[in-house]
Amino acid sequence: MSFDTLGLTPELVRVVADEGYTQPTPVQREAIPIVLAGRDLVATAQTGTGKTAAFVLPLLQRLHATADADRRPAGQRPVRRSVRALVLAPTRELALQVEEAVRTYGARRPIQSVAIYGGVGFEPQARALRAGAEIVVATPGRLLDHVAQHTIDLSRVEILVLDEADRMLDMGFIRDIRRVIAMLPARRQNLLFSATFPGEIRELAASLLDRPSSVDVSPPGTAAELVEQLVIPVDRERKRELLTHLVRSGRIGQALVFTRTKHGANRLAELLSRDGIRAAAIHGNKSQGQRIRALDDFKEGRAAILVATDIAARGIDIDALPHVVNFEMPLVPEDYVHRVGRTGRAGTGGEAVSLVCVDEAGLLRDVERHLRRQIESEVVPGFEPDRSVRPEPIRRWSGTTVRPARPAGHRVVHVATGHRAVHLPAGVHARPGAGGPAPVVPSATGLHRLDRAHGAAPRLPVALPGERLARAAARPAPDRSGSSPEARPSTGRIRR
Ligand code: AMP
Numbered sequence: 048m049s050f051d052t053l054g055l056t057p058e059l060v061r062v063v064a065d066e067g068y069t070q071p072t073p074v075q076r077e078a079i080p081i082v083l084a085g086r087d088l089v090a091t092a093q094t095g096t097g098k099t100a101a102f103v104l105p106l107l108q109r110l111h112a113t114a115d116a117d118r119r120p121a122g123q124r125p126v127r128r129s130v131r132a133l134v135l136a137p138t139r140e141l142a143l144q145v146e147e148a149v150r151t152y153g154a155r156r157p158i159q160s161v162a163i164y165g166g167v168g169f170e171p172q173a174r175a176l177r178a179g180a181e182i183v184v185a186t187p188g189r190l191l192d193h194v195a196q197h198t199i200d201l202s203r204v205e206i207l208v209l210d211e212a213d214r215m216l217d218m219g220f221i222r223d224i225r226r227v228i229a230m231l232p233a234r235r236q237n238l239l240f241s242a243t244f245p246g247e248i249r250e251l252a253a254s255l256l257d258r259p260s261s262v263d264v265s266p267p268g269t270a271a272e273l274v275e276q277l278v279i280p281v282d283r284e285r286k287r288e289l290l291t292h293l294v295r296s297g298r299i300g301q302a303l304v305f306t307r308t309k310h311g312a313n314r315l316a317e318l319l320s321r322d323g324i325r326a327a328a329i330h331g332n333k334s335q336g337q338r339i340r341a342l343d344d345f346k347e348g349r350a351a352i353l354v355a356t357d358i359a360a361r362g363i364d365i366d367a368l369p370h371v372v373n374f375e376m377p378l379v380p381e382d383y384v385h386r387v388g389r390t391g392r393a394g395t396g397g398e399a400v401s402l403v404c405v406d407e408a409g410l411l412r413d414v415e416r417h418l419r420r421q422i423e424s425e426v427v428p429g430f431e432p433d434r435s436v437r438p439e440p441i442r443r444w445s446g447t448t449v450r451p452a453r454p455a456g457h458r459v460v461h462v463a464t465g466h467r468a469v470h471l472p473a474g475v476h477a478r479p480g481a482g483g484p485a486p487v488v489p490s491a492t493g494l495h496r497l498d499r500a501h502g503a504a505p506r507l508p509v510a511l512p513g514e515r516l517a518r519a520a521a522r523p524a525p526d527r528s529g530s531s532p533e534a535r536p537s538t539g540r541i542r543r
Contacts, residue, residue: 048070048071048076049070049071050063050068050071053071053075053079053080053083054080055079055083055104055105055108056108058155059104059107059152059155061155062104062152062154063100063104065154066151068100072101072264073096073264074090074092074096074097074098074262075101077090077262077264078090078102078105078262081260081262082101082102082105082106082109082238083108083109086236086260087236087238087257087258087259088102088256088259088261088262089238089239089241089259089260089261089262090238090239090240090241090261090262090263090264091241091242091261091263091264092240092263093242094211094242094388094389095388095389096388098210098240099144099145099210100152102134102210103152104152106132106206106208106238107149107152107156107158109205109206109236110131110158110181110182110206111156111158113131113205114158128159128179128181129179129181129200129202129203130176130181130182130183130199130200130201130204131181131182131203131204131205132181132182132204132205132206132207133190133201133204133206133207133227133231134182134183134184134185134207134208135185135186135187135190135207135208135209135210135220136184136185136186136210136211136215137186137210137211137214137217137220137358138164138186138214138358138359139162139166139167139335140338140342142164142184143162143164143184145162145184145210146160146161146162146182149182149184158181159175159180160181160182160183160184161175161176161182161183162184162185163176163183163185163186163189163190163193163199164186164189164335165188165192166334166335169189169192169193169198172193172198173198176193176198183199187220187224187227190227191223191226191227194230201227201230201231202230202232203232205232205235205236206236206237207228207231207235207236207238208238208240209224209237209238209239209240209241209255211240212240212241212251213242213244213248213381214242214358216247216251221251224251228255237256237257237259239255239256242381242384242385274388274397275398275399276387276399276400276422276423277398277399277400277401277422277423277424277425278400278401278403278422278424278425279400279401279402279403279425279426279430280403280404280424280432281402281403281404281427282430282432282433282436283404283406283436283439285430286375286402286404287315287318287319287322289402289427290319290352290374291319291324292429292430293400293427294319294324294351294352299370299400300351300370301345301351301352301368301369302351302352302353302368302369302370302371302372303353303355303360303370303371303372303389303390304352304353304355304371304372304374305354305355305357305360305371305372305375305377305386306354306355306356306375307357307375307378307441308356309330309331309356311374311375312328312329312330312355313328313330315328315354315374316328316352316354319352319354324352325344325349325350326350326351326354327340327341327345327352328341328353328354328355329341329342329353329354329356329359329360330356330358330359331356331358333359338359341353354374357377357385357386368389368390368397369390369397369398370390370397370398370400371386371389371390371399371400372400372401372402373386373399373400373401373403375407376401376403376410376411377414380414380416380417380418383414383417383418384417384418386399387399404432405432405436405438406440406441407441408438410441
């Protein structure tokens, strides 16, 4: 199938040809006709599937069409110059990339756009808005700052896109998102893209979308098929030495390397640099300038290794990235899928290597269960793990053990669908396998999951951002003795 069969104008078909795209990706094939028809859409698609073009191309076409209708007969500029399309994204990197895509795909017939995100000056963004940006790609917090300063008017938005909605919710943006939505005109087209589809996203979709069409191109648990995945067992203290060895021996060339914490990312980049390997770190504590510089150094080959945290790496767009390295295994399996999706993008092969120490055996098992397959494992000669080492609880880089913050008298329960720890008051029981996620409702103190076993009450707090680490640490250390496969709680089991 080619792009001309999707209903795109010849102009946009030429643009994708300019970009070297020969065929639409599955999400583009399915989503573009739906968006062009003006329908609401909910799409399950992760980074690397071509999802950005799947909404930017038809969005441009729809805005062009109405701009044509507004155009005066003499062919003068359209009368209306207000914000007509709003894309909400979780991170500044993603906001920048989506806005870049707007410019790229709009190259043959530009529509003014601006990326709005925090950590940089306010005034240049306000100027771009005053100058008549019609497409705004924004992170929710800075967008609300502009609303408060009256530098943006959202009352004429025709199309709303929530990109990486699951990540926005993970980052605690739900209230900001709802505040933004409340400012938009009731009549508009809504598009929601999310890599995963937990209960909160279903809740948001139900309240936001009007009889949406749905597209699902990445069933949960499917890592990019083109990516070769490999586990290298190694001792906890020898991971950095092993990574240096893999780079020096040429086994790994350019790689995006994941750590669980910002501090870990900095420290690893520093140590690799001391080993003579050109490395940079990218995470939320870096200034925007530092992040852009690190990314440029990596893209242009001045740095061989870019060390990143999950949140910072989401949305980074680097073509043909050959390797992803999980220096530390992620605490939730969905993050593994996202990490791996950073390589093998849009038709190129790639390799994802996980350096797994004895402490992370449980996290690896979670990932394999999520993928519904075992990942091949290979020991690197000279780095054979010491079998006598006992597992320890997952630690932060600093050596501090991460312990769950648990109110006194509460127990930790892993509810049926998906790695969320909730605190149950003593005497309240969760019923395993009670039929999918319990509904989630917003309240003054955040999102709450209604306990199905007890009807409407009590309300159980759903873990909020920042608690993910604590959540995973609430799982007991993996049992390597082989004595009890039930040593960790499977979903739905209650741990006392
Ligand atoms: P995304 O999932 O939107 O982050 O896109 C991932 C990468 O795929 C980007 O670098 C796009 O430029 C590229 N891409 C998008 N659509 C296509 C296509 N139809 N053919 C080849 N590459 C594409």
